[in-house]
Amino acid sequence: MVTKNKKLIIFDTDGVIFKSQLLLHLSMHFGILNYVRTLYLCFLFGINYINIRELLEMVYVMFRGLKEEDLWRVYHKMRQVKHAQETIRYIKDRGHCVALISSGVPDFLMKHLSERLKADCGYGIDVKMDNGVFTGKFGGLLASPDGKVQVVEQILKVNKITWDDVIVVGDDRNNLDMMELAKVSIGFNSYYPVRKKAKYLVDSNDLRKVLDYINLEDNPSFDELSSSLRHEISFSWMQEFRRKGVHFGAVLVPFFAGINFSITLNLLMTITALFMFSELLRLNGASFPVISFITRLCIRTREQRRFTIAPVTLSLGIIFSLLLFPKLIAGVVITIVAFSDSIATVIGRFYGRLKIPYNHGKSVEGSIAFLVSAFICSIFYLPLGIALIVSLVSCIIESLPIELDNISIPLGTGLFLGLII
Template sequence: MITAPKNKIIIFDVDGVLFRGHFLLHLSRRLGLLLSIRTFLLCILFNIGKLPFHTFIKRVYRSFRNIPLEQARKVYEEIPLIQNAKETIEILRGHGYLVFLISSGVPDVFVKDLAARVSANNGYGITVGIDNGALTGEIYGQLIMPEGKVNIIESELQHYDLSWHDVIVLVDDRNNSDILQKSNIGIGVNAQYSIRRQADYLIDNNNLSELLDILDIADANTYKALFSGMRKQFEHSWYQEIRRKLLHIIIALVPVFSQYIFITTLSVLFSIVVFYLISEFLRVNGLSFPLLGLVTKSSIRKREERGIAFGPITLILGAAFSILIFPKEIASAVIWIVAFSDAAATLVGKSIGKIRIPYNRQKSVEGSLAALAVAIICGCIFLPIAPALIAAFVACFIESLPLRAADNLLMPVGAGLILLCF
């Protein structure tokens, strides 16, 4: 029996984890539009649970019959890797981790080559039939069978006298649910929703070096040289909060535009909600919506990564309902209050907030007082002093409640409804 290493064994899925994309989709795109569409549709059927994995993978490879192996190899070599893949794996190996690559979609010859490229201990892929240098369309081996990955990992565990308690896996789709559930630490990388809900950690930034932070590996000159300041980049930061609050402040433009192009303003607001929901649906399934997906990924908090972040939706709906329901002055006041006072509460609370609100320990008295001061100023711009004070106090009380994203909707609507009573 081989002596156990001083640390753990790390299993990397290949498609969507080390590869930026999926080998089967890259190859099918190279072979033509119709084949690309067919492969994409098969992927959808598998991802929504309408097609068993072994049926899916056999159908895809059957369509690759007579494709020269060298053509497939060229496609494999051109697939970009996730950022800092090789550097991160070398650091892991230097800390005593065993690193293995496993793929149920990439030919074994390519996975073993990739393992050598990134300095992993070994790699396992599917066995493809080859005749006269071309793919036959047939595939073989454990990895196309149920629990194929489990069996291969258990073989390595036995070899090194380890257990599933020593296993860390990095995966992206439901084909890896079994090894994710058995592992000690499960990490979703640009993961689909089913994986996101189960994973202990998430990596959504296409930079594998975040794994070093998760595993708390920071010894070293190599790490410092390669990833200077990496912790600040991935921890909850001021820059992230500033981006979030800038999005908040933009909503203050709604009353201005609605005075001149009311219908267009409403149409734009509801269109943004629709596109945002599409973007979030793609994000929680490991995909990205152009531009909008980049904005949301850079702004969401860690606790929001596992599901849809509803904050922007409630913010937009709060502004839309306000201009629909309330007179111009009230709508303008409550929208400005939610746009600016919430930003003040967050920035002041995180910088100097020390006294916790008894009914909401996540927020501070200092932050709430800052929000109240800004809310009074915003209210006085559009309203007489008495209704401005009422709107400010109501809105800031709602902001202080443990409502999470719902406060963006309830602040303007609640304050506006109170004002209508006077």
């Protein structure tokens, strides 16, 4: 379907079309030390210590003497994200213009890439070649900090459209100037500066995911909106079930702690540390094997822009329970926080209607579900009377407006249980 309002969709290249950066792959051609140096310079650029011009000057000087055929060889080895060409074709079929813009890839390679992917145009930096050998010199608009904005304004002038018709898909801070001027910005596996400011975020290896947001900004029909809403509701359900499935897995901790306490404790602390490192990577567009994949499946939309603290607090609540309480009490409180908190969240999130007066973030239905499930968990460890009292106390703690309930529930319940038995 062709839309009435033509838009310009701009894709950054490194990290968006390509899975990684061409600069890093070129530096590997000159040895591991140059690769490490380039990686460090890219880090300095990422934290705003140097600008794009300074980065290019310090990196491209290392490439002096590089043959054009080697540039092509590295370029052809660059891996692309999934469905890049299909995504661009879909956008163009709807009557929009697609531009590929990069401040790190030579212009002649960008022209070739735009032809490969059937984009309307491609722009990169101008590199100076002498008889097929790179001289170490470069130039062009895109070699300057505001170069992308200038290039886009030229495209807008040719197509007779404005910044209100622009959608930018990027990952690093070199795209921020464009994103601030464009009507819509989409962060794709983005670094933290972009993650904070982009209107939409996509954490995926599939470029088609950006189409959900492009279509949303493209005057969708009622049927398209309804379909999108149904998809969002279905995704929310699956996301919450996956999230609580991981949460529920904590019920196994008392069992493993009974077999070998020290190994279980050390394993918990190691997994927590790895998760925290994984989150730092995620917030900057990278990933950690297995952990990042699970996080993407479970993370809520509001957590995309910040550190996901819930798994850390759950782990800390379990670790403190193992260290502070006897085996019986630790087993009770860990089972309650793992199982009952999961049940309460699912019931409250999807069926909760009556809000608790002193905590509007939680519902009466969710608290009832917590109470019943906590009682069921407790009777495996405690007499019925004590189990009922403990479940009531833990339910009250869970209902309080305390953000870190993964810690407050096991510790509060454990302290109370320690006083009555």
